[in-house]
Amino acid sequence: MNEHILVCVAWPYAKSSTHVGQIVGAYLPADTFARYHRMAGNHVLMVSGSDEHGTPILVDAEREGISPREFVARYHRQICEVWDKLGMSWDNYTETGTPNHYRITQDFFLTLYDKGYIFKDTMQSPYCPTDRRFLPDRYIEGTCPFCGYTSARGDQCDNCGHTLDPIDLIDAKCRLCGSKTSKLEMRQTEHFFLDLPKLQEPLAEWLAQGKEHWRPNTLAFALNWLKEGLRARAITRDLDWGVPIPLEGYEDKRIYVWFDAVIGYFSATVEWAEKQGTPEAWKTWWVPGQTEPPTRIYNFIGKDNIPFHAIIWPAMLIGYGNRNLPYDVPANEFMTMSGAKASSSRGNVIWTRDVLEQYSADTLRYYLSATAPEGRDTDFTFDEMIRRNNDELVAAYGNSVHRTLTFLQSKFGGVVPQPQDLSEADRAILAEVEHGFEQVAHNIEQCHMKDGLNAAMAVARAANRYLDEQAPWKQIKVNREAAGTTIYVMLQVLSGLRVLFCPYLPFSSQKLHGYLGFEGDVSKVSWKLETVPAGITLPSPAPLFPKLEVPAAV
Ligand SMILES: Nc1ncnc2c1ncn2[C@@H]1O[C@H](COP(=O)(O)OP(=O)(O)OP(=O)(O)O)[C@@H](O)[C@H]1O
Ligand SMILES: [Zn+2]
Incomplete structure (x- = not known):
């Protein structure tokens, strides 16, 4: 075996430490997969990083009264500590706040713009007169028009996974001051849009070919999305935190967090290549025709990330041109805590670092791997x-x-x-x-x-x-x-x-x-049975795993 396997793992928001739902959803399966393929003799590169942009971070940093930069630095550090303790075998774990990532995101933006896949338009956006600001994404909350979930956010419904525009929300309210729809204004603002309808056809072609190895749920979700017909999506926001728009006259706006986060898989590979002292080596992983057999890209994610990895990111790559598309998008269902999806924004979580303070990494890794929500939700x-x-x-x-x-x-x-x-x-x-x-x-x-x-x-x-x-x-x-x-x-x-x-x-x-x-x-070591030779002297062992006390029922 001498294959090239690029393991791309969802970028966690640097707005909290990581919880066990994220670990079981994306990180642990990716690490297991990468470790196996290395032992099997394949070339493996496993990349990810902390997602440092977006309104969830701004909302929380504002609440604490510190700068978003300070805020994300704290959580990036905490996330990295968990990776060490958990044994995540990253080849590059970086962050979206690097000059490299900014440069590459802006290049993606400009290339797609020049090729006609990004266009400018004005849109109506909710504005809170009390806070005197636009309310993009998580600054607004309301009822999902698709499933009726009452805490859907301006950019996505956590319950059914549909991506949304703030304008879609029913009975929306400002997350900052609580003002209801009646008090909010719709104001005109100019933004850039990813022309997904233009990319619908090549996407459909790609999704129709050789996807038998995809999980049925993931493929069905993506195909269903296509069937509904893709809509152009705003990929900039009225914010001052994020990657700046590389065009004059838009200094008060930033690129949308999801647009830049998925580019992270690519920019993290470029950064890895530079750190190695082989700056061209990223091409092996991302340019078609560089390896035989072709490089296989795997995107490990939880199911709420399917639209971005099975539709939007591939569309961006197709539009950009001459880039490898994901080979598989192994998306897990959710791990729940007492029946509800564990979510750092919603606070019902078990923090990985708390578990690792009491239990060994392998005890946690074993339990999470053995109960992984591969086909349906499971409870921790x-x-x-x-x-x-x-x-x-x-x-x-x-x-x-x-x-x-x-x-x-x-x-x-x-x-x-x-x-x-x-x-x-x-x-x-x-x-x-x-x-x-x-x-x-x-x-x-x-x-x-x-x-x-x-x-x-x-x-x-x-x-x-x-x-x-x-x-x-x-x-x-x-x-x-x-x-x-x-x-x-x-x-x-x-x-x-x-x-x-x-x-x-x-x-x-x-x-x-x-x-x-x-x-x-x-x-x-290699993926094979290696002999322990007769005649050598082995050291005294200690038990591999501790027997744990079952806590007394409360
Ligand atoms: N409870 C869960 N079960 C399985 N996968 C999860 C769970 N929570 C998060 N993930 C996955 O972990 C990855 C990183 O998650 P992310 O940083 O978006 O955290 P989150 O807790 O879902 O945040 P938020 O709720 O604020 O969106 C994503 O791919 C996500 O789908
Ligand atoms: Zn919904």
Whole structure:
């Protein structure tokens, strides 16, 4: 395998730390996918960054009385701390506030403008006479005309995912002073529009070709959007925070946050190439025909981001010209907290850094991967996380590791025994490991992360059963060589599990890597079963996972 895989992950708003809904929706599946592909020998680049523009940030910074620059710097730092603790293996995690990103966004804007895909027009925009300002996007709230959700915002409904214009909202009110529609004025303002109707046809053609590997929900959502007919969308705002419009006479306006955020996938690649000292290297990832097989771009997102990644961003790329389009847009459904979508704007969240203060990254990673909302929404509960840690991670995987390694220490002084002829059972469990390599790989390649984890877990369970059945603690009383063979085989199985779990659970894989006598970084090893040789001495192990206390019911 020598493919180029570009892993683009949704840009989190730098207006809060990250919550577990975002992690399970976009970041963890992307990281698992990137880690696997690196081990499988592919060229991988995983990029994202903090989205520092937009009205949600302005509203909150204003409320705190600090500058938006100060505000986003704080949250960018907090987000990066979580990435470190969680083990996100970014090749470049940047921010939209960089000169590089401004330059590239302005180039996109001008190119699309010159090619006739962006046009100027005047529009009616809600204006609050009390606050003396226009109310773009999140400055206004009202009822969604599509689904009736009462807290839809000026640019999108969080409930049904439709993108909106403020003018679409029913019974809208100003988020700053609470003024109702009756008090708001509609004022004339000039803006730039992305001419999506002009791009409808090439988009439809693209969506009609070779999308069998897309998740049905994502494709259906995109096709439905096309069927409704695309509307031109305003891509500038009456704001003073964001990327400036690169044309004279628009100094009091800025480019809309969503227009610049998606360009981040591209600008982050350019930044990566520059940091590497190979400034042209971005072309490998973004210019068609540079690699064989062609570079595959994956956009990992939650379902509310589908319109921007399956429609608007591809449309922008088509309009710009000579750029690779997404190969897949693996969008997850939502993780809910007590039934409601976890959302940082709405405050019903479990913060990742709070969880990581109490629990190991792998405990959280395991639980989130095992309950990922791939096909439908799932609910987060601490009880379930603890139960799965204890009943699955500890009982199946951790247990077989610990029993094998402590037995090796107590009966063989830590020296890997020389195996005798392998029995049918020995060969069967090794075959199961080999099969696990195929299964986990196949599932991750299809973006079925949950099935991939289940396949790895099936091998761990089989290993546990094998150990129970062979019972080396009994074998050793009658036949020391037979017990030695069982332990030898188990060490090979564990060597396999260390690799199979690595995309999901990098921290415990690293520990096991060391316990099995391997050196260096486990995420750099190849996707295959590597032998633990007889005769070497292995160090004393500690349990891979802690057994957790179930909190007393309240
Ligand atoms: N509860 C959730 N379940 C699954 N994915 C989610 C969830 N919340 C956010 N995501 C995804 O995480 C990524 C980053 O999210 P974003 O920064 O937009 O956070 P958010 O909490 O959804 O913010 P807001 O509610 O203010 O829009 C997006 O791709 C989004 O779809
Ligand atoms: Zn709606």
